[in-house]
Amino acid sequence: MSNRIAVYPGSFDPVTFGHLDILQRGLSVFDHIIIAVLNNSRKDPLFSVEERVDFLRQATAHLESVTVDSFDGLLVDYVQKKKANIVLRGLRAISDFEYELQISAINKHLNPEIETCFMMTSNHYSFLSSSMVKEAAMYGGSVHELVPEPVEKALNQKFK
Structure with missing residues (x-):
């Protein structure tokens, strides 16, 4: 049997405990997960690709079967x-599913060999998104229980 390698793509701007929950649970299904930070020129991220990769590397340093990388272009x-x-993709709500289904369908069209595995987020993180974290931090709200410590510090610096 070959190794089951999954790619977990996203903008991760910034990484949250919800992302890390999907990753941790994904490791019970896959032998190796490559976290792929999307460099999307159409978006205006709060953190650079390098910062996002660094946050993820810090958050996953204890996980031998995880690699953090970045990419641009087509996911397939x-x-x-x-x-x-x-x-590997995480789902929080029906609205996520509709969007992810479209992405999955186009990816399947572009490369029929690639499968998408959807994993439901834990109830504890079902409300959590990077956008909400940034907004909470921007207005001085505590994000301590939502993101790893280096991300919390960086958010506090950005919104000082």
């Missing part, structure tokens, strides 16, 4: 380049 091309054939 990246997945193929990494010799993987599974995309």
Whole structure:
């Protein structure tokens, strides 16, 4: 049996405990997970790709079967380049599913070899999104229980 390698793509701007929950649970299904930070030129992220990769590397340093990387271009091309054939995605709500279903369908059209595995977020994190974390931090709210410590510190610096 070959290793089951999954690619977990996203903007991770910033990484939250919800993202890390999906990752941790994904490791019970897959032998190795590559976290792929999307460099999307159409978006205006709060943190650079390098900062996001660094936050993820810090948060996953204790996990031997996780690699953190970044990419631009088509996800299916990246997945193929990494010799993987599974995309791991987290779902919080029905609205996530509708969007993710469209992405999954186009990816399947572009490369029929690639499967998408959807994992429901834990109830504890079902409300959590990077956008909400940034907004809470911007207005001085505590994000201590929502993001890893280096991210919390960086958010506090950005919104001082």
